[in-house]
Amino acid sequence: xxxxxxxxxxxxxxxxxxxxxxxxxxxxxxxxxxxxxxxxxxxxxxxxxxxxxxxxxxxxxxxxxxxxxxxxxxxxxxxxxxxxxxxxxxxxxxxxxxxxxxxxxxxxxxxxxxxxxxxxxxxxxxxxxxxxxxxxxxxxxxxxxxxxxxxxxxxxxxxxxxxxxxxxxxxxxxxxxxxxxxxxxxxxxxxxxxxxxxxxxxxxxxxxxxxxxxxxxxxxxxxxxxxxxxxx
Amino acid sequence: xxxxxxxxxxxxxxxxxxxxxxxxxxxxxxxxxxxxxxxxxxxxxxxxxxxxxxxxxxxxxxxxxxxxxxxxxxxxxxxxxxxxxxxxxxxxxxxxxxxxxxxxxxxxxxxxxxxxxxxxxxxxxxxxxxxxxxxxxxxxxxxxxxxxxxxxxxxxxxxxxxxxxxxxxxxxxxxxxxxxxxxxxxxxxxxxxxxxxxxxxxxxxxxx
Numbered sequence: 001x002x003x004x005x006x007x008x009x010x011x012x013x014x015x016x017x018x019x020x021x022x023x024x025x026x027x028x029x030x031x032x033x034x035x036x037x038x039x040x041x042x043x044x045x046x047x048x049x050x051x052x053x054x055x056x057x058x059x060x061x062x063x064x065x066x067x068x069x070x071x072x073x074x075x076x077x078x079x080x081x082x083x084x085x086x087x088x089x090x091x092x093x094x095x096x097x098x099x100x101x102x103x104x105x106x107x108x109x110x111x112x113x114x115x116x117x118x119x120x121x122x123x124x125x126x127x128x129x130x131x132x133x134x135x136x137x138x139x140x141x142x143x144x145x146x147x148x149x150x151x152x153x154x155x156x157x158x159x160x161x162x163x164x165x166x167x168x169x170x171x172x173x174x175x176x177x178x179x180x181x182x183x184x185x186x187x188x189x190x191x192x193x194x195x196x197x198x199x200x201x202x203x204x205x206x207x208x209x210x211x212x213x214x215x216x217x218x219x220x221x222x223x224x225x226x227x228x229x230x231x232x
Numbered sequence: 233x234x235x236x237x238x239x240x241x242x243x244x245x246x247x248x249x250x251x252x253x254x255x256x257x258x259x260x261x262x263x264x265x266x267x268x269x270x271x272x273x274x275x276x277x278x279x280x281x282x283x284x285x286x287x288x289x290x291x292x293x294x295x296x297x298x299x300x301x302x303x304x305x306x307x308x309x310x311x312x313x314x315x316x317x318x319x320x321x322x323x324x325x326x327x328x329x330x331x332x333x334x335x336x337x338x339x340x341x342x343x344x345x346x347x348x349x350x351x352x353x354x355x356x357x358x359x360x361x362x363x364x365x366x367x368x369x370x371x372x373x374x375x376x377x378x379x380x381x382x383x384x385x386x387x388x389x390x391x392x393x394x395x396x397x398x399x400x401x402x403x404x405x406x407x408x409x410x411x412x413x414x415x416x417x418x419x420x421x422x423x424x425x426x427x428x429x430x431x432x433x434x435x436x437x438x439x440x
Contacts, residue, residue: 068240072247079251083258090265093273097356161370185363185405 005130012134018111019142020204025109028102029143030193034154037162039147041095042102043140045084047133050112052080054132057120064121073116074107081107095165111139142200149196152177154187278312281342281351282324285314290324294437295430302423304328304336304416310437311430320345320431323424326355329416333408334358337367341378341417347425352378352417364409374401374410383421391418 018024025046032038056076064072085103088096096103106112115135120128151158156178162170186192271291278290293315296308303309305328312324322344329337338355352375354367366372377400383391392398393410402410424430 065236065240065243067236068244071244075247075251079255082255086255086258086262086266090262090269093266093269183363185360189360 004127008127008130009134012131012136012138013141014138014204017138017142017204018114018135019139020201022111022114024111024114025139026197028105028109029139029146030190030197032099032102033143033147033150033193033196034188035151035161036144036147036159037095037165038098039143040140040162041092041099041165042106043136043143045088045099045103046106046109046112047136047140049077049080049084049106050115050136050139051129051132052083053077053112053116054120054128055125056080057116058123058125058128061121069121070113070117073113073121077112077116078107092165094163098161111135145200146193146196149200150187150192154184154192277340277353277355278324281340281353282314282322285322285324290314293435295433295435296437297430299423302327302419304330304419313431313435322350323430325420325424327416327420329412331408331412331415332357332359333364333406333412334360337409337413337416339413339416339420341420343421343424345424345428345431346382347384347421348380348382349378349417349421350380351376352413354413359409360406363403363406366403366406367409367413374403377401378417383418383425388418391415 012018016022019026019029028042028046032042053073053076057073060072081104084106085096088099088103115131119131123131148158151160156176158175158177159170159173162173166173187196275291278285282290290312293313294310295313297303297311298308300306303325309326309328311326313320314322314324322342324340324342327339327341329339335358337357337359339352340355341352342350344350353369354375357365357367359365359367366374369375381387381391389397390399391414393400393402393407393414395402395407396411398414400410400414
């Protein structure tokens, strides 16, 4: 059983990462990752929606007729997004203002309905929850990586404005790595997001490629070892 | 044929009712807290532009004004009045610069009855990060250049960015944003100057 969960984790975080491999939810991914704080906020919000929708979809999977499953999933997801929006509006007002339109747009993040349809509607509660956690975490990590890259290149800081998300104490998180007279706009504007995203995907593919090659050479060595073994 | 269709329709309706029901409960629960948050952020800005004012009195003494020509928005906008010994000491005007680089810029401006701008702040904008967003006090102190600037016949020509022969700095790479903000603040000040009768209107801000 734990083997299956490990596989789920590997799928969500790396092999089938919603941001880097499935390329789902690119609209919010590219739009709000100009600072680490925004990326973290949207990442957490998406993770919560994904977790909630996967749990509910999995819980009702035996009662939902096949023909109307998609509208029902959409309603469930929209409800969760609205709930998150209301809660953020009430408790993290500054972040709510900063993320603005991208909270309601979580509804259109295909990664969420994709997991509901592909996984949660066919699996029991616990694997669905773990799948949601891992997929959400994978998505959030891509958001964070892209956010950190763009904020660092664009304005030379990390966690700028973190107090809006985490409260007053979080101002100490702000790191000024180097100070710029003028912001490096390319990194902050949408083209920078596309380029950064391309680099991240390329990086992931390069790592996968290298790993594959190493496995192949390992295999080759093993066969040779076995051959010599039979001779002696 | 009809039976499964009506069954599915009923099921969909049921799910919709459950979702709406749960959400309305949540909305009821969060509504007071959301209102509180909105008020707190408005108060913080009011306090910022007009430090002398006691907030609750300022919030109560508020009029809704409809002046798209001067304040840039089609709908009504609030003007808060601050009185000292019964006379108006300052107005705090919510105004809109409709011609920002990417959409409208919402501003809050404190103006003395004679048209002197006491202070101005940006409430909301979608200007380019790194260029136009210097109108946020968090990013740059450019908004402070409006402090205690009078709009009179003789100074009217200086109410523009330097590129247009005025006294306000433009930003490198972004002239449209400061130009829009300067114009909006100037118009708000002129509006106050030309309408002394605002002082005597009954307060009617409920529901904005």
